[in-house]
Amino acid sequence: MKTERFAARVVLGIVLLVLFALVGTAHADVLWKDKFEQALGRGAAPQLVEEYGGEYIPPIWERMWLEEIFTRLAAQAERREIEYSLSVLNTFEQNAFALPGGYIFLTRGLLQLINGDETKLAAVLGHEIAHVEKRHGINAVLRQLSLTIAFEMGMIWLDVLPPELVRVASVTLLELLKRGWGRDAEYEADLLGQHLAVRAGFDPIGAVAMLDDLLDADPEQMPTHIFSSHPDTRNRRNRVEENIISFWSEPEPLGGKRQAEIAELGRILTQNRRTDPRSRFALSLSESPLDAGLLVYDQQRQETLVWLNDKIVQTFSWSPTGETLAVVVHDGPNSALVLLNRHGYVVEEWSPDPDQGTLTSISWSPDGKMLALGLTDAVVVTYVDCPVQIPVSGVAGGTDPIWLDDGLHFRRGELWYRSEPPTVEPVEVSNPVPRVLQRRRILSPTVIREEGSIRLTRPSLTLP
Amino acid sequence: MKRFQWVILFLVLFGVPVWGAGFRDAGSLYSVYIPDNWIYQAKESSPELNVFYGSGEDELLYFEVLENVLAESSEAFATAALELYAAPGGLPGFELVENLSAVEVDGVVGARCVYTYKDGKDRLLWEERIFLLLPDQRGFSLAYGSAGPRDDGSSLLSEIVRGWRWSFEN
Numbered sequence: 001m002k003t004e005r006f007a008a009r010v011v012l013g014i015v016l017l018v019l020f021a022l023v024g025t026a027h028a029d030v031l032w033k034d035k036f037e038q039a040l041g042r043g044a045a046p047q048l049v050e051e052y053g054g055e056y057i058p059p060i061w062e063r064m065w066l067e068e069i070f071t072r073l074a075a076q077a078e079r080r081e082i083e084y085s086l087s088v089l090n091t092f093e094q095n096a097f098a099l100p101g102g103y104i105f106l107t108r109g110l111l112q113l114i115n116g117d118e119t120k121l122a123a124v125l126g127h128e129i130a131h132v133e134k135r136h137g138i139n140a141v142l143r144q145l146s147l148t149i150a151f152e153m154g155m156i157w158l159d160v161l162p163p164e165l166v167r168v169a170s171v172t173l174l175e176l177l178k179r180g181w182g183r184d185a186e187y188e189a190d191l192l193g194q195h196l197a198v199r200a201g202f203d204p205i206g207a208v209a210m211l212d213d214l215l216d217a218d219p220e221q222m223p224t225h226i227f228s229s230h231p232d233t234r235n236r237r238n239r240v241e242e243n244i245i246s247f248w249s250e251p252e253p254l255g256g257k258r259q260a261e262i263a264e265l266g267r268i269l270t271q272n273r274r275t276d277p278r279s280r281f282a283l284s285l286s287e288s289p290l291d292a293g294l295l296v297y298d299q300q301r302q303e304t305l306v307w308l309n310d311k312i313v314q315t316f317s318w319s320p321t322g323e324t325l326a327v328v329v330h331d332g333p334n335s336a337l338v339l340l341n342r343h344g345y346v347v348e349e350w351s352p353d354p355d356q357g358t359l360t361s362i363s364w365s366p367d368g369k370m371l372a373l374g375l376t377d378a379v380v381v382t383y384v385d386c387p388v389q390i391p392v393s394g395v396a397g398g399t400d401p402i403w404l405d406d407g408l409h410f411r412r413g414e415l416w417y418r419s420e421p422p423t424v425e426p427v428e429v430s431n432p433v434p435r436v437l438q439r440r441r442i443l444s445p446t447v448i449r450e451e452g453s454i455r456l457t458r459p460s461l462t463l464p
Numbered sequence: 465m466k467r468f469q470w471v472i473l474f475l476v477l478f479g480v481p482v483w484g485a486g487f488r489d490a491g492s493l494y495s496v497y498i499p500d501n502w503i504y505q506a507k508e509s510s511p512e513l514n515v516f517y518g519s520g521e522d523e524l525l526y527f528e529v530l531e532n533v534l535a536e537s538s539e540a541f542a543t544a545a546l547e548l549y550a551a552p553g554g555l556p557g558f559e560l561v562e563n564l565s566a567v568e569v570d571g572v573v574g575a576r577c578v579y580t581y582k583d584g585k586d587r588l589l590w591e592e593r594i595f596l597l598l599p600d601q602r603g604f605s606l607a608y609g610s611a612g613p614r615d616d617g618s619s620l621l622s623e624i625v626r627g628w629r630w631s632f633e634n
Contacts, residue, residue: 057553430532433545434605436555436591438583439517439524440508 034081036169037138041101044170044177048097048105049089051174056090056108064429066111069118070104072200072427073125079133086125094217097177098128100137113213118427119197119206120213126193126200127207133196134188136181141173190240201425204244209386211237241388247422248392254409254416262409262416266363266402270317273364277322278342285313294327296344307344315361319368324384326362326371335359337373339384350387356380363403365421372401372408379410381421392419489514493529493598494570497627499620522589522611525620533603539564541603542575542595555581557588569606569625571634572596576621578613587611592621599632 049055058066066086074084082102092109099105104125114120131137145168180186194207215233254262274283282297293306294313311329318325324347325340335358339348352359357376364371365381372381377397381390392398398410398417407420487504488495490511498504501519508515508526516525535541542564549555562578574596583589590612596604608620 060548060551060553063553428532431534431544432530432532432603433548434528434530434593434595434603434607435513435526436549436581437508437515437524437526437607437609438589439522439609 033135033138033142036166037100037135039101039166040138040141040169040173041099041103043166044099044173045087045103047170047174048099048177049087052093052105052107053090056088058088058108058111060433061435062111064432065116065118065427066106066121068427068429069121069200069202070125072202073122073129073196076196076199077129077133082132084129084132094214096124096128098131098137099173099177100132100135100141102129102132104128104132113217114210117206117209119203120210121206122197122200122202123193123206123210126196126202127189128193129196130189130192131181131185133192134185136185136189137173137177140176140181140185141169144172144176145169186236187239190236191243194240194243198247198422201423203424204240204247204422205383205386205388207240208237208244208388211240212386241390244388244390245392248390249407249420251392251394251396251398251410251412251417251419254418259416262402265404266400266409269363269402269404270315273317276318277320283316283325285316305344307340308338308346311338317362317364319364319384320366321368323368326364328359328362330358333358337362337371348384348387350382361400363401363408365403365408366405370403370421372403372410374399374401374410379408381408393417487514489527489529491529492631494527494631495629496527496624498525499623518610520610522609524609525624526607526609528605528607529598530603530605531601533597533601535597535603538572538574538595538597539566541597542577545595545605546577546579549579549581555579557582561590567594567622567625569594569596570628570630572598572630574604592619594621594625598630599634 057063066088070084070086077084084102084104086104086106088111089105089107091107092112093107094109094113095107096110097105105128106124110124114124181189190207194204197206198204211233215237276283280298280300282299284295284297286293286295292312293309294316296305296307297303298305308327308329311327312331314328314330314335316325316327323342325342325344327338327340329336329338334351336349336351337359338346341347352373352375356378359373359375361374362371363374369385370381370383372379372392377399378391379393379398379401381392382388392401392408393410393412396412398412400411402409407418409416409418411417485498485500486495487498498516502516502525505515505517512530513526513528517523518525533541535544546560546564550558550560558579558581560577560579562576564575564577567574567576574594576592576594578590578592580588580590588611589609591607591609593608594606596606598604606621606624608624614620
């Protein structure tokens with residue numbers, strides 16, 4: 001009996017499908033699919049929220065920041081029929097989801113991992129919006145339920161969305177969501193998401209930094225499916241790193257007058273960058289190029305120190321804020337970039353691959369977040385907080401980077417070229433709300449009186 | 465009258481406090497006299513926010529300038545902010561103790577109120593606040609936070625605004 005009814009439904013479905021194919025147009029196809037997509041997302045969203053601990057409402061200031069970034073990204077979406085919405089799920093699992101129809105979800109745990117970094121948040125939200133833009137969810141469900149869909153298509157075409165179909169499809173959708181939309185879909189969402197983020201005025205480095213964070217994250221907090229469903233995170237990270245160069249402008253030769261100016265500007269900038277912006281340390285290279293170390297006179301303590309006393313220093317440059325000192329060191333034919341904090345401690349060290357040649361010069365970006373590295377015949381850009389290599393000079397090569405406000409300049413033979421990084425717009429919340437602050441507790445030491453003397457213990461770790 | 469008597473008379477007439485120390489913000493938007501025993505907190509402050517700690521355990525005083533404020537008046541700015549403080553995700557246990565009332569800060573009409581809320585340890589905190597709408601879509605807030613009102617019931621912000629000077633023409 002059941003088999004007969006099933007067969008009858010299949011026949012009816014096929015008849016309707018043929019009918020639909022005869023009279024339908026591509027436009028009609030898009031319409032029913034969009035309508036079904038909306039219904040599917042709307043139906044699945046409450047189940048997803050319930051499964052992940054309900055909705056979390058972040059504090060107003062964080063919420064406004066989130067909404068501002070989300071609005072900027074959603075404005076870049078091309079599917080005008082989708083009304084994107086963002087919710088935060090009350091779970092400390094680190095994850096994000098996109099349901100068909102534009103329902104984007106972010107977990108509280110991921111929000112914590114992002115820790116106020118707008119470039120990372122833009123990367124995550126861009127990735128999820130990209131899933132909707134590319135219809136990854138709805139297509140996966142349609143593939144999974146092809147027979148049922150074929151049967152129901154006629155009714156959809158007749159402008160009826162059977163609730164049973166939506167319910168069954170929602171269950172399937174949530175199952176598929178946990179497994180992911182597939183390797184190719186993830187790669188596609190990474191790249192499109194990065195593109196959306198750049199168009200919305202965010203730095204494309206966010207995608208790399210976010211994937212680095214996921215690689216470093218505590219596996220206990222990671223949902224198993226994020227690794228099983230998402231293609232190899234290392235691979236994804238490398239792909240988004242390689243994609244960053246596509247957001248830089250093609251290097252263009254400078255006009256005649258500017259050609260003459262640029263070398264002089266570079267010389268002045270190099271000199272300026274050798275002066276501590278906070279006027280405490282006076283740095284100089286050793287008199288002999290064979291002597292190790294960087295001579296440092298601390299004007300506050302009035303003493304002379306030697307930083308990097310086991311390395312031959314070739315050149316150095318303070319970041320614009322004076323937070324970080326970039327130093328190029330040589331050890332025979334090998335060279336390396338060493339980043340020191342303000343007090344002379346090494347925080348990062350990087351050596352070029354042998355096929356990249358020797359590191360010869362450095363130039364900070366005006367905001368101090370990036371460094372241009374001049375190699376034997378290439379200029380690559382790296383970020384202070386994220387180890388990437390962006391080959392700005394391209395295959396034609398280049399050297400002597402000079403980073404000015406109007407872009408990164410470098411020399412190819414006798415000619416100077418300029419390339420511009422993607423434009424980054426700061427996040428400015430419209431209609432902000434004044435903050436409500438509370439006084440930070442100062443941990444005070446405990447005073448112990450001992451036979452006429454007073455002893456102070458370490459501050460108590462428990463707050464009063 | 466002797467010269468010092470003229471000075472005293474001038475100070476009384478023009479309301480410039482004779483206590484405290486002068487403070488000018490980094491953005492040169494305003495200057496103010498800060499009462500004694502209030503210590504500037506450089507680590508808590510930024511170009512948009514200036515924070516001072518008082519002698520009481522929970523006492524703090526802070527001034528904040530905000531950009532992109534689209535409200536039409538100080539009262540509208542204050543109302544929108546208070547609605548958000550009271551809404552989910554706002555201040556836990558928020559209660560308005562004194563309704564909004566008009567107050568003048570060096571020629572700019574603002575809206576003053578007092579409210580309480582609970583901190584993360586469920587302790588009740590008390591705050592007096594003045595919201596102001598400044599030219600060029602800027603909002604401004606003066607706040608005095610404490611564990612409760614001052615013992616004599618006086619308003620610290622009323623004292624503060626007496627020595628307040630904007631650097632713009634109004």
